[in-house]
Amino acid sequence: MPEVTNDIRVEIEQLVAEHHWLLDHGQADRLHTLYAEDAVSVGPLGTMVGREAIKSWGERRVKINAGVVRHFSGGTRLGFENGVLCGTTYYMTFRGSQPDPLHPASVGEFREQYVRIDGRWLIQRREIVPVFGGNNAAAHAKRVAAGGGE
Numbered sequence: 768m769p770e771v772t773n774d775i776r777v778e779i780e781q782l783v784a785e786h787h788w789l790l791d792h793g794q795a796d797r798l799h800t801l802y803a804e805d806a807v808s809v810g811p812l813g814t815m816v817g818r819e820a821i822k823s824w825g826e827r828r829v830k831i832n833a834g835v836v837r838h839f840s841g842g843t844r845l846g847f848e849n850g851v852l853c854g855t856t857y858y859m860t861f862r863g864s865q866p867d868p869l870h871p872a873s874v875g876e877f878r879e880q881y882v883r884i885d886g887r888w889l890i891q892r893r894e895i896v897p898v899f900g901g902n903n904a905a906a907h908a909k910r911v912a913a914g915g916g917e
């Protein structure tokens with residue numbers, strides 16, 4: 768079974784951090800570059816299949832006022848399962864649109880699978896699993912899908 772080296776860990780943690788940074792800084796239209804062509808994303812936003820679907824979502828996201836949001840993550844656990852690199856990362860999301868923006872809007876896990884393509888790790892599958900605040904996450908996803916933000 769392959770080993771998770773320090774280099775792999777650093778690359779995956781940077782991939783997750785870049786995902787959050789792009790989303791939090793109005794550049795969701797670039798998120799698709801972090802995903803494999805046939806990637807799948809599942810969560811409160813619904814299911815998106817393929818890089819093009821993720822790109823379309825990101826392009827819509829930057830055109831609306833989604834408000835101030837910040838993602839904090841850590842505790843990433845990585846391991847190979849049946850030859851596939853898998854990870855679980857804990858997250859907290861804060862939104863300026865919450866009644867008290869100092870309390871997390873959502874707390875949960877990103878459950879991911881990664882694939883190495885052309886020497887670069889990409890997200891093959893991302894499942895967003897809210898543990899606390901799932902209703903907040905679903906309501907925000909619905910506002911974003913309808914073209915509104917705050």
